[in-house]
Amino acid sequence: MRYMLLMCGEVEAPEPRAVPEPPPTPTASDTDEPCWTPWAREMEARGVILHDGAQLQSVATATTVRAVGAEVLVADGPFAETKEVILGYDVIECADLDEAIFAASRHPVAQNGGVVEVRPILAY
Amino acid sequence: MADVEAEVADAFRKEWGRVVATLIRMTGDWDLAEECAQEAFATALTRWGTDGVPDRPGAWLTTTARNRALDRLRRSKTEAAKLQEVAVLSVPDEPPDYGDSGVSDDRLRLMFTCCHPALSLEARVALTLRTLAGLTTAEIAKAFLVPEATMAKRLTRAKHKIRDAAIPYRVPPAHLLPERTGGVLAVLYLLFNEGYAATAGDDLLRPDLSHEAIRLARLLTRLMPDEPEAAGLLALMLLQDARSAARLDADGELVSLEDQDRSRWDPAEIAEGISLLEAALRRQQAGPYQLQAAIAACHGEAEDAADTDWQQIALLYGELHRIVPSAVVELNRAVAVAMAEGPAAGLALVDDLSARGDLAGYYLLPATRADLLRRLDHRGEAASSYRAALDLAATEPERRYLSRRLAEVTS
Numbered sequence: 001m002r003y004m005l006l007m008c009g010e011v012e013a014p015e016p017r018a019v020p021e022p023p024p025t026p027t028a029s030d031t032d033e034p035c036w037t038p039w040a041r042e043m044e045a046r047g048v049i050l051h052d053g054a055q056l057q058s059v060a061t062a063t064t065v066r067a068v069g070a071e072v073l074v075a076d077g078p079f080a081e082t083k084e085v086i087l088g089y090d091v092i093e094c095a096d097l098d099e100a101i102f103a104a105s106r107h108p109v110a111q112n113g114g115v116v117e118v119r120p121i122l123a124y
Numbered sequence: 125m126a127d128v129e130a131e132v133a134d135a136f137r138k139e140w141g142r143v144v145a146t147l148i149r150m151t152g153d154w155d156l157a158e159e160c161a162q163e164a165f166a167t168a169l170t171r172w173g174t175d176g177v178p179d180r181p182g183a184w185l186t187t188t189a190r191n192r193a194l195d196r197l198r199r200s201k202t203e204a205a206k207l208q209e210v211a212v213l214s215v216p217d218e219p220p221d222y223g224d225s226g227v228s229d230d231r232l233r234l235m236f237t238c239c240h241p242a243l244s245l246e247a248r249v250a251l252t253l254r255t256l257a258g259l260t261t262a263e264i265a266k267a268f269l270v271p272e273a274t275m276a277k278r279l280t281r282a283k284h285k286i287r288d289a290a291i292p293y294r295v296p297p298a299h300l301l302p303e304r305t306g307g308v309l310a311v312l313y314l315l316f317n318e319g320y321a322a323t324a325g326d327d328l329l330r331p332d333l334s335h336e337a338i339r340l341a342r343l344l345t346r347l348m349p350d351e352p353e354a355a356g357l358l359a360l361m362l363l364q365d366a367r368s369a370a371r372l373d374a375d376g377e378l379v380s381l382e383d384q385d386r387s388r389w390d391p392a393e394i395a396e397g398i399s400l401l402e403a404a405l406r407r408q409q410a411g412p413y414q415l416q417a418a419i420a421a422c423h424g425e426a427e428d429a430a431d432t433d434w435q436q437i438a439l440l441y442g443e444l445h446r447i448v449p450s451a452v453v454e455l456n457r458a459v460a461v462a463m464a465e466g467p468a469a470g471l472a473l474v475d476d477l478s479a480r481g482d483l484a485g486y487y488l489l490p491a492t493r494a495d496l497l498r499r500l501d502h503r504g505e506a507a508s509s510y511r512a513a514l515d516l517a518a519t520e521p522e523r524r525y526l527s528r529r530l531a532e533v534t535s
Contacts, residue, residue, distance in 0.1 A: 001290040096292040097242055098300065120289045 002051070002121040003100040005107065007088040009114030035108045043092065048103055053090035084115060091121070128173045131181075136165055139182040140258035141343070145230035146186050148255075148293060150215045151193050151208060154283040158255065160196070164189035231256065232295050232347040235340075239308040240291050247282035248311045249318075254279055256343075257336045267318070267333050305348070309357050309413060312341050316361050320368070334365055345400075355404035356414030359397040363420035366393035377528075378521040382429035394424040415444045434464035451482035459492060467499040487516035491526060494533075503533045 040050055059078050062085075066073040078085055092103055097118070104116035143164060147157035164185045178184040190212065197209040238251040250268075253259045259267075265275035285291065296304040319333030341358040348354050370384035379385075401417045410418075419440045426432035441457035454477055462470020474493050483489040494509035510530040517523045 096290045097240075098292055098296070101242070118289075 001096060001100075002091060002093050002123070003097075003103075004119045004121055005053075005090045005092060005100070005104050006086055006117040006119065007055075007090070007107065007109040007114060008084045008117060009087050009109060009112075010083055010085075039107055042106060043103055046099075046102075047094070048099060049093040051091040051093060053088070055088040056086060059085040087114065128169065128177070131172060131177050132165060132168050135168065135181040135185065136258060139185050140165075141231050141234065141256040142182055143185050143189050144255050144258075145234035147189050147193060148234060149230050150190060150212050151197075152211065152287075152293070153208065154255070154286065156193055156196065157189075160189040160192040161185075163192050229347050231343065233293055235308055235344065235347075236295050236304055237286065237291060237293050239304070239311045240286075241304075241307055242289065242291055243282050243285060245311070245314070247278055247285075248307075249315055250275060250278050251282050252311055252315070252340065253336065256340060259336070305351060305353070308344065309353060312337050312344065313357060313361075313413070315340070316364075320364060334361070334368070337361060338365060352404040352407040352409050353411040353413045355400050356411060356417050359401040359404065360413050360417035360420055362393045362397035362400070363417060363424050366390040366397065366424060372521070376521060378525040380525070381423065386428065389424070394421075397421065398424065410443075412444060412448050415440055415447070419444075429463070432463070434460050438464055451477060451480070452486070452488075455483065455486075455489060455492060462496055462499075467496040471496040471500065485516060487513045487518070487522065487526075489513075490516065494526075494529065498529065498533055506533045 036053075043050060062076075062078045064075045064077060064079050066075075087109060090103075090107070092100065094100055094103065097120075100118050100120075104110055104118050107116055110116045140161065143161045144157050147160055148154055151157055151160075167188055168181075168185060172178070194209060194212055197205045197212065234256055235252065238255060239248045243251070246268075250264050253264050253267075254261065261276050261279060262272050264279075265272040268275070286293075295301070316334050316337035319335070319337060338358070338361050341354070341361055345351075345354045345358050366389050367381075367384060369390065370386065370388040371379055373379050397417065398421050401414065401421055404414050405418070419437050422433050422437050422440070438457055438460035441453055441460055445453045445457065455474065458470045458473035458477065460470075461473060471493070474489070474496060477483060478489060478493065490509045491513035494506045494513060497503075497506035497509060507530060510526050510533065514523060514526045514530065517526055
């Protein structure tokens with residue numbers, strides 16, 4: 001079963017937690033490893049397949065397109081003006097929704113105050 | 125003929141959930157499972173009349189429903205149906221024993237799936253009543269005061285989500301089990317409360333829902349004998365249900381616990397509740413349901429309000445608040461403290477709670493304050509609190525009770 005995990009969060013990076021010094025993260029600021037690689041490794045170890053995934057550029061770069069008859073309506077900005085926007089996505093393959101929920105809950109976005117929308121991908 | 129109808133009705137009560145649960149496992153198709161279960165019971169009405177009631181009605185019904193499902197799938201020409209047919213043929217009658225949870229009853233699988241957190245709470249309740257308890261869509265709609273079409277849509281939507289998002293049909297593995305069990309217990313307790321104290325409308329009690337909840341909780345305790353909170357929940361429901369005949373007077377008016385005619389409490393339910401609770405507590409894993417049942421047991425064992433061990437009840441509410449912090453629990457603790465140490469001690473706690481504003485909009489906060497003020501003979505303040513409570517109370521009997529009290533302090 002394939003699911004898309006839509007990473008949602010506020011436009012501004014979430015406030016760091018109320019600690020004086022950010023705790024040293026095992027994601028290794030020492031090794032320049034992106035923050036999601038430990039997640040990817042953990043998923044792989046569980047048998048979850050990562051098909052695709054990316055972080056998106058800021059919502060300021062978003063363009064909305066509608067086609068009305070022959071006319072193409074283009075507008076600046078995301079399709080819905082909300083405080084939370086789509087920050088990135090991952091396409092995963094796993095056994096069932098429980099596995100997908102687990103994958104979402106372990107993702108750095110969820111771990112840092114963001115929301116992950118889990119959507120099954122329509123199979124033909 | 126009437127005998128056969130009674131036999132089938134009895135089998136329906138006992139076997140509906142099992143037949144549907146097994147058919148869902150075999151076919152993976154919730155609608156097909158329900159329809160074939162229904163047809164199996166209809167067949168039983170005619171066949172049991174001529175052939176007699178089978179020795180194992182449940183097995184007979186399951187086999188009949190399974191054959192119906194195979195017939196339907198064979199008649200269908202689609203590729204998907206062919207695959208489904210192969211799947212149904214290869215599935216054993218007895219469910220496999222999934223190692224992790226060690227439980228192999230299809231009904232438990234069904235219960236966990238119906239109560240999956242990815243479904244809305246309303247959908248969980250409706251789905252549980254439809255598939256496990258066998259209530260019709262019309263009956264569920266009536267119980268929740270919504271049009272039948274709305275309830276039908278809710279059920280369909282939930283079933284589609286289970287299928288399309290691949291919510292697994294299983295008892296959750298060990299690492300999810302405690303959390304998911306809590307979810308199942310919460311749905312059953314919500315169902316019980318919906319029957320015990322209707323949240324809206326004219327009828328204060330909707331006993332059918334309470335009794336369905338008790339029936340399902342009884343089933344859950346049989347399926348999860350090592351889960352003390354399941355037993356705690358059943359004990360709690362029985363101890364509360366035991367008081368239902370005394371909660372309303374002859375005119376349908378609400379009677380407060382201290383004024384209830386305790387001779388109308390059901391001694392069998394109290395005894396069963398207490399013995400279940402004692403067995404559960406011996407496992408030494410007291411959770412919120414066992415603690416609430418212990419509080420209900422303190423009431424159940426007391427001759428009258430004065431004879432009640434309020435000190436113990438206050439302690440139990442304190443412990444409950446420690447495990448699941450809640451302003452409602454604090455309010456109840458305040459009532460117990462008022463009974464144990466006098467209304468002034470209780471009032472101090474209630475005023476603390478009011479000042480924090482956590483319970484704004486909850487009618488029992490001003491109602492409790494009003495009762496304590498009435499006992500302290502502060503009639504003017506009591507009257508204004510009763511009026512505040514009246515503004516917030518949702519059901520007619522609650523409002524009438526408060527109006528009576530208000531009349532007492534203003535006369």
